Amino acid sequence: MQDRCDMACDRCDARGSCTDEENRMRRIKRKMLVGSGKGGVGKSTVAAYLAIWLAKRGYSVGLLDADITGPNIPKLLGIEDERLTVGPDGIHPATVGNIKVVSMALILPTSGTSVVWRGPMKMAAIKQFLSDVCWGDLDYLIVDLPPGTSDEPISLVQLIPDLDGVVVVTTPQDVAIIDTLKSIDMFRKMNVRIIGMVENMSGLVCPHCGKRVEAFGSGNGEVHARDMDVDFLGSVPVDPELSMLYRYLDGIEVSSPGLRSMEAIAFKITRALDTDDREGTLQRG
Numbered sequence: 071m072q073d074r075c076d077m078a079c080d081r082c083d084a085r086g087s088c089t090d091e092e093n094r095m096r097r098i099k100r101k102m103l104v105g106s107g108k109g110g111v112g113k114s115t116v117a118a119y120l121a122i123w124l125a126k127r128g129y130s131v132g133l134l135d136a137d138i139t140g141p142n143i144p145k146l147l148g149i150e151d152e153r154l155t156v157g158p159d160g161i162h163p164a165t166v167g168n169i170k171v172v173s174m175a176l177i178l179p180t181s182g183t184s185v186v187w188r189g190p191m192k193m194a195a196i197k198q199f200l201s202d203v204c205w206g207d208l209d210y211l212i213v214d215l216p217p218g219t220s221d222e223p224i225s226l227v228q229l230i231p232d233l234d235g236v237v238v239v240t241t242p243q244d245v246a247i248i249d250t251l252k253s254i255d256m257f258r259k260m261n262v263r264i265i266g267m268v269e270n271m272s273g274l275v276c277p278h279c280g281k282r283v284e285a286f287g288s289g290n291g292e293v294h295a296r297d298m299d300v301d302f303l304g305s306v307p308v309d310p311e312l313s314m315l316y317r318y319l320d321g322i323e324v325s326s327p328g329l330r331s332m333e334a335i336a337f338k339i340t341r342a343l344d345t346d347d348r349e350g351t352l353q354r355g
């Protein structure tokens with residue numbers, strides 16, 4: 071573990087002085103958030119898929135689960151039994167399929183342990199995840215936000231220098247859309263670029279007859295994205311494969327309606343960011 075971080079530091083001008091989040095963060099080329107005003111809409115699923123998709127294409131990727139009280143990324147990636155380790159140089163992420171993962175769930179003794187913390191404690195943990203984690207040199211850091219428009223998203227926006235933007239996730243129901251529009255408004259007030267909106271759980275394709283069933287409706291997200299002048303990145307149907315992302319991570323060749331939609335969305339996100347990569351800094355590993 072120690073070696074891995076030292077090797078990365080060898081190539082870094084900031085060697086020996088990387089003691090705060092700014093120094094750690096400047097070794098990361100692209101930093102994006104995945105957020106929503108509403109819980110349970112699929113933020114972690116979109117963040118985890120994106121991380122896997124980028125890692126499979128040779129990029130070095132970090133995935134920060136910033137949901138301190140409800141961390142689910144390790145479960146989605148099938149690494150609940152992994153633990154973060156601590157060395158003299160800082161906290162070492164867990165690694166899966168070339169993705170460096172940090173989450174409260176990788177610290178807690180059991181998956182049933184609750185984190186009963188008020189705001190300042192949660193803020194301290196988030197700050198530490200940015201300042202004390204040996205992320206090393208990364209092409210992308212993807213931050214999975216907790217739902218809502220309060221402390222955690224605000225702090226992350228303020229703490230991450232040169233943030234590239236946020237992908238907002240919604241589901242088609244009105245209550246989800248209303249909360250998602252609030253989060254778009256919040257990110258705009260904080261001058262964060264909205265990379266685009268994803269409508270998740272948008273209908274489902276019957277595995278028996280192949281017909282589409284509009285379980286929660288669909289299309290609402292696209293209409294509201296247009297109204298808000300936000301790029302619509304695509305809709306993703308309900309698909310059991312998406313709750314088994316660890317299979318896709320393991321290299322099992324899976325093709326399903328949900329995974330195909332996610333792939334098209336991942337392309338759009340990277341294309342949107344690459345348009346801004348004028349210096350061509352992103353290199354595949």
Ligand SMILES: Nc1ncnc2c1ncn2[C@@H]1O[C@H](COP(=O)(O)OP(=O)(O)OP(=O)(O)O)[C@@H](O)[C@H]1O
Pocket residue numbers: 108109110111112113114115116137140142215216217270271306307308309310311312313314328
């Ligand atoms: N398109 C989909 N098809 C099937 N299951 C899905 C889909 N999207 C998400 N899920 C499942 O729904 C549940 C909630 O998704 P997820 O954890 O990604 O939401 P979230 O917005 O991150 O939740 P939270 O607000 O709690 O952080 C998970 O069990 C996930 O596997």
